[in-house]
Structures are given as C-alpha cells and as structure tokens.
Amino acid sequence: SQQGEEDPQALSIQEGENATMNCSYKTSINNLQWYRQNSGRGLVHLILIRSNEREKHSGRLRVTLDTSKKSSSLLITASRAADTASYFCATITGANNLFFGTGTRLTVIP
Amino acid sequence: EADIYQTPRYLVIGTGKKITLECSQTMGHDKMYWYQQDPGMELHLIHYSYGVNSTEKGDLSSESTVSRIRTEHFPLTLESARPSHTSQYLCASTDGGKDTEAFFGQGTRLTVV
Numbered sequence: 001s002q003q004g005e006e007d008p009q010a011l012s013i014q015e016g017e018n019a020t021m022n023c024s025y026k027t028s029i030n031n032l033q034w035y036r037q038n039s040g041r042g043l044v045h046l047i048l049i050r051s052n053e054r055e056k057h058s059g060r061l062r063v064t065l066d067t068s069k070k071s072s073s074l075l076i077t078a079s080r081a082a083d084t085a086s087y088f089c090a091t092i093t094g095a096n097n098l099f100f101g102t103g104t105r106l107t108v109i110p
Numbered sequence: 111e112a113d114i115y116q117t118p119r120y121l122v123i124g125t126g127k128k129i130t131l132e133c134s135q136t137m138g139h140d141k142m143y144w145y146q147q148d149p150g151m152e153l154h155l156i157h158y159s160y161g162v163n164s165t166e167k168g169d170l171s172s173e174s175t176v177s178r179i180r181t182e183h184f185p186l187t188l189e190s191a192r193p194s195h196t197s198q199y200l201c202a203s204t205d206g207g208k209d210t211e212a213f214f215g216q217g218t219r220l221t222v223v
Contacts, residue, residue: 030208042116042200042214043153050209086151090212097158098143098204098212099169103151 004089004101012107019076021104023089024069030092032065032072035100037086046074046087081110113137116201116215123191123222131186131218133201139213141206142184144168144176147198147217159184160206191222 004025013019025032031050035043049056049065049072056063062075076083089101114135123129135142144157145168155168159178173195174188184203188195201215 033211035212035214040198040217040219042216043202043212044214045211048209048211088151088153092208096141096204096206096208097155097168098202099155100145100153105151 004091004099006087006089006101006104008104009102010105010107012109013079015079015081015108015110017079019079019083019106019108021074021087021106023072023074023101025072025089025091025101026070027091027093029067030096032063033090033092033098034061034063034072034074035088035090037088037103039085043088076106079106079108081108084108114201114203114213114215116199116218118218119216120219121221123220125190125192125222127191127222129188129191129220131199131201131220133184133186133215134182135184135203135213136182137203137205137213138181139203139205140181141204142178143202143204143212144174144184144186145200145202146170146172147200153200157186191220193222196220196222 007022033048034046037043088103117132140161145153154170156172157176199218202212204210
C-alpha cells in the first residue's frame with residue numbers, strides 16, 4: 001500500500017469480545033481516519049483523530065494514535081455480529097488526498 | 111445516509127466495449143475521487159478532482175478517464191474495456207478540508223468478459 005498497512009489481515013472473534021486492529025503509515029499526516037465496509041458496499045466513516053490527538057472515543061470505538069511510531073489502533077469493545085465487516089484506516093496527505101490501508105476483515109461469531 | 115450515488119451497481123460487459131460509470135453527489139462537495147478496489151481489498155486512488163474542470167491522476171495508473179463538467183457529477187469512462195479492468199470501482203467526495211470525512215457511493219462492480 002502507498003500509505004498504510006493493517007494488521008491483522010483477518011480477525012475472527014466471539015460476540016462480546018473486544019476486537020483490536022492496528023494500522024501503520026509511512027509519511028507525516030494531518031489526521032487519520034477509520035472506515036468500515038460491509039461486503040460489496042461503499043465505505044462508511046467511523047472516526048477521525050487529528051495528528052495532535054492521542055486518543056478518541058465514539059460509542060464502542062476507541063482509537064489511539066502514536067505519531068512517533070506512525071501507528072494507530074482501533075478497538076471495538078463488546079463486539080456484535082453486526083460489526084462483521086472490513087475496517088480500513090486512511091490518512092490524508094499534504095495534497096488532501098485520502099489514502100487507505102490494506103484493511104482488516106473482522107468476523108464476529110454469534 | 112450519504113448523498114452520493116453510483117450507477118450501475120453491477121455491470122457485465124464484453125471486451126472492447128466503451129463504458130461510463132456514473133457518480134453523482136448532492137452535497138456540493140468540491141473534491142471527488144475514484145478508487146479501484148482489488149479482490150484483496152486494498153483501495154487504490156485512480157483519479158481525483160478539486161472541482162469543475164479539474165481532473166488529476168491518482169497513485170495507480172489507470173486506462174480510464176474522468177471529467178468534471180459539473181460540481182455534482184464525476185463520471186469515469188473506459189474507451190475499450192478489457193478483462194484486466196474487472197474490479198470494484200468506488201466514488202467518493204469530500205468538502206476538501208483537512209479534517210473532513212469522505213462519503214462513498216455504493217460502488218460499481220465491473221466484470222469484463
């Protein structure tokens with residue numbers, strides 16, 4: 001990927017467990033965003049964290065950002081079967097273009 | 111629900127045909143994008159536009175072309191489709207600011223036979 005790599009590529013957990021996905025990026029950023037994609041659909045924005053922020057919460061989502069390590073993590077707490085989807089991190093470069101990571105496929109087993 | 115629409119959702123077409131994938135948004139966004147998504151999920155930026163009469167190539171070379179005659183409309187055209195063009199094409203828009211989210215259409219799954 002030009003900008004990001006995500007880890008793991010695929011994750012399978014039981015309903016109720018927490019899911020953690022990691023994203024590493026290559027260049028300096030203005031912000032980092034996480035998106036969700038249901039199978040065969042477009043992406044939906046979940047959360048944005050600015051480069052001067054370290055942690056952000058939104059409902060069951062918690063995002064951290066470490067600019068010194070050029071990495072971010074997305075934690076989904078108390079997962080549900082409906083959380084099954086692919087999750088992507090995205091960074092905005094100086095040209096204000098969004099570049100996406102390789103994605104993590106999350107499967108939540110009921 | 112995002113106000114950005116792509117048509118068709120699915121298209122199966124023969125090699126050598128000319129096709130246009132439509133993308134329209136009603137949010138008044140200046141910045142629009144086309145991404146190609148391969149089966150391994152990675153999204154590649156193939157075209158973007160800053161506004162009317164602006165078109166730029168993305169990081170992945172593509173044989174497709176785009177136009178931006180109206181703010182709300184950003185169609186993608188393939189003059190002569192080939193099997194290698196088989197992919198999912200996603201259109202997106204933003205208001206162009208730094209701390210702005212992207213809104214995506216539902217995608218067009220193109221199969222060239």
